[in-house]
Amino acid sequence: MAKVDLAQFHRAFFDESNEGLAAMEAALLALDAGSDDGELIHTIFRAAHSIKGGAATFGFADVAAFTHVAESLLEEVRSGRRAIDAAAVELLLRSVDVVRVMLERSAAGIAAADAESEALRSALAAMVGGAVVATVGPASAAVAGVAGWDVTFRPFDYLLKTGNEPLRMFRELTALGRLETLANLDALPSLVAMDAESAYTSWQLTLHGDIPRAKVDAVFDWVDGDCELAVTERKSASPAVSSTTPAAATPNGPRAVREVAANPDAQSIRVGTEKIDLLINMVGELVITQSMLSQFADGVDAAGLEQFRAGLAMLARNTRELQESVMGIRMLPISHVFNRFPRLVRDLSQKLDKKVSLDLRGETTELDKSVLEKIGDPLVHLVRNAIDHGFESTARRREAGKNETGTLRLEAFHRGGSIVVEVADDGAGLNREAIIGKAIERGLLSSGDGLSDDDVAELIFAPGFSTAAATTDLSGRGVGMDVVRRNVNDLGGSVAIRSVTGKGTTFTITLPLTLAIIDGLTASVAGETYIVPLVSIIESVQIQADGVKSVAGGGELFRFRDAWLPIVRIADAFGCAGSRRGIGEGIVIVVEGEGARLGLFVDELIGQQQAVVKSLEANYRRVSGISGATILADGAVALIVDIAGLVRQQSRRKAA
């Protein structure tokens, strides 16, 4: 009858394969670190074997062919015919990367194999045959006689916001050889429509000279994934140029492929069976309690009343537990994010010639999936910064009498109702003089006198401040710490920094447990109910009409502690019908968002409650100034105020 549609299983195959790849990577890194656990090689073999089997079943022949060769190599190791050495580990790690890209391409319906995978496949095959093969691939593709490189560099519009600056990258390229740049301004909008923070220009670069591929790649390392990048070898008269020059050989594949593959990921969630079992048990109990209560509906007498109360209490408890377990389904261990760091630290420290050991702690700490998805990038930024700028060179560590191997600690733990993630290095700490110097140069500061160490540390979060150029002379490719802070703030969290000269730097990220439930203050405005997230609230004050200053353009300011803050009247901002109260007859809630404060004027405070956040977009659309909705105890809907959005609106109004 109906033909079984294999496509419905593809998603599960890709999920499982990616988990298998992660397991392979972790085991390979453990081998690389010198572990001689025999089980590791079995783990790697099993993962490769299942990927091969799955790929063959679902018709991804390229992936199956590639993993088959890798499996053959692993089989030799497993059966003891070959000792696993650094070269083999390196090759297998690169295979993991390649398979990952191949799977993404397959998921996107693009041919999986490319020049890079073919090169690696033959390298693996050569190793299986017994021949000793040095590392192959992009790095060695740059054989002698390269005439230069053609680079197509098309930044995604948000590239500048990640703190990267194309000009600086071009300057680095210039240091490598003669550079020709051709800018493509086609996408440039009119001045009126232009957003100063978006990137519109793309470039065609030609770099002349015999330059190793790795050096060119290194320049674009920090923008990897934030742009479309194609580096191709320049054709020269030399026969050394092979015909299999990869057209686009960024290690992670084109961004378009990533997008396609990344989106379905957000939709599915793999839940541990024990969590499901727990849920089923609880629903069972709920059903029992419900039937027990309905028996009483027939006739409640005095004797039954006590039992009835007990039943109600049980129902309340069941419901609460059920809610907690259902919320628990969304919670995933932070190891999902931490897993990528052993590889990142290994690669980065090798590249920078530093010795760094990674100390992961609290990997089982659970975080809401939505938080987990968004915390990865800020953490990667912090880890990169720590390795690049935090740790001193091996020589300097020796001079300072420290262990040559630096320790990078990534730790997650619970504190109160929050999750704390710490990124700590035992490097040199922040360089106070360099930071102050840079801040003065950037016009953020006129002099460094009287600044506490905390104030100085705070400077690196200022927009436009590049930590890279400030603390080391390594490069100008600093990732804007302001972006890290903004990303974390968007999650309702905060970033703090603690630095001790000569001892190291610790970044502490505090995050809410979940985004699905918030603590909110309910307030009424002209008969409507709004919820203000408690995390944004500084305090609520009552002010007198004569304490308010009117400014040109209809704005109002009031004095709070030692600052004048703008007042946003909710009734006006949200266009409520009905009568308006005078400023003395209501309450001003002082809130903070995006680093700025303002006063929300409401009629009355009703109380505090936990709000389950519901999306307005699911059935309607985004409404500016509103972050979502929730359902009140009486079943009515109340809207949740988007503080950051109101702050942005306010600053736009100020600018206009």
Add this chain to the structure above:
Amino acid sequence: MNDAANQAMDATQYLTVNLANEEYGVDILAVREIRGWTPVTRIPQAPSYVLGVLNLRGAIVPVLDLRLRFGLVREEYTATTVTVIVAVAGRNFGVVVDAVSDVVDVEAAAVRPVPDMGTAVDTEYLKGLTSVGERMVLLLDVDRLLQPQDAQMLEAALPAAADVKAVA
């Protein structure tokens, strides 16, 4: 497949609703439920015909008044006023109408194009018209009632329209 079978398959059930003394048909497959009118929570920056949102078993669902959507005069809501919840392209929304009346079978062949005149509703939102006994039923194109881009366009147009009035 022969023509007769084809025609049988083309018969669609419509829920008919009353609005300003005319009868409109809504494809019954798009109808999720019918509920009595209950007050909704107003949302800021919405077009005037979007009354607000209501809680549909935990989901936040926008509700629009079909009279206002079609530029008719708003009526007082009475005991017969109902909210019809419809699902279009995975999105749910409520439509407030004067009353629901009937479920009718309409064959595709019996649907005629709408002449561009004589009805209170812009023909843009109609798929066609048909007759059921003596009654004329206008078939609504629910897909077009609440389209996000439509809502945004309207919103963008509103201030401009207000400006024109102010000048005049």
